[in-house]
Amino acid sequence: MRLKFSTVGMWCVVGLTAGISYGQTQVEPEVASQMLQAQTKRFEKQVVQVTDNVYTAVGYHGANTSMIVGDDGVIIVDTLFGPHSAGEAAAAFRKYSDKPVKAIIYTHSHGDHTGGASAFVGRERPDVYATENFGSAEGATADAGPVKMKRNARQFGRNLPEEQKTNRGVAPSNTYDKDRGKGFIPPNISIPAAGLKTTITGVDIEFHPAAGETDDAMFIWLPEEKVLFAGDNFYQAFPNLYAIRGTAYRNPLKWSESVAEMAEYKPHYLIPGHTTPIQGQKQATAMLSNYSEAIRSVYDQTVAGINAGKGPDLIAHEVQLPEHLQDKPYLTEFYGSIPHATRAIYAGLLGWFDGNPTTLNSLEPKRKAQKMAELAGGVDQLTAQMEAALAENDYQWALELSDHVKWLDEADRKRAREVKIKALRGLAAREYNAPNRNYYLSYANELESGQLSEVWF
């Protein structure tokens, strides 16, 4: 009997059923549920006083927003998604300081950090700081916009009913999203690639462009307070080196280097773009060093696999974090996924071709399905195998068989659809990677309500 051992943060899981291959982020349902609940605490709505003059609002939307109190004004780092959520955070901040906002800083251009700026601004127009290449990634994949919208909704579980919602990995599931970007104020001060050291309302502040999740990212350093604002290059979960909603290549080498650079500052306080701030120099520095090493290791292992002639499917099942990093809760794959990261690296370096001539001209899906049915001894037998896989909770195999059965004219395609729905829900119950879980559940619901076209089922 083969046992799968999986150590995930503080959770040690001895799993599951012999002969069934579960994904890297699959555990027993009760454990998955406990893990997700524990992770949700990392973005519970609250204002954290980080130092005498630095406050971070967590859980007011998906990301964090922070206020730095200066002599005659305050500085806001990141502004949430829209004026509604930002307005709530601004009101919460005013309990600690009602000085006017002198400056707004965008750590990067993602909408959950930039859309609510107007809510912080009074009569005085503040300076708005961002890197000189701010927004450079925007529009790069716009041609695929329609499908990206659907995949985005699935990844974040936007259309899930309340009882199916847990979280979005590094963000709560229930956010106010109707005013996306409505409060955006364009930057008027560009930070050059070399960075900038300045003083704003008496606060010494350093801007350090550092690519990672986006090319236009920077981190902010307060040398007096020893506070580091990491933006989305650090949060308490394995980094989302690839987003299943569909994103352009995120360069892991640059990301790893940027986080290593942050660690060199040995911050006493580390404020992530999402999830709660970290206090304590030793802990904050170790987290950044380990985060950097984790990204670098996944990249190096993938490259080694590539150069050994392995394809992405094999590499995705082989790459693991180094052993000394496997018990770190902030590297648990609640958001990013190591298998997905390896596939993104493969495609980013080499494109779609896996080097195996078999895949140069793969069989057309319907033809392959017919051959699979012949191999099984007929459509009925293939359907029976699919049903048996589901009955044994071998969900991934049930899914793969249903994706053949769906093409077969003479098959009971309704039954294949039902198997797929159940298998997706079976996987979701065991899944602690929030994007995977949300995607499984959303897709199952879409199948059930007949929203998906024949191509998909």
Ligand SMILES: [Zn+2]
């Ligand atoms: Zn973000």
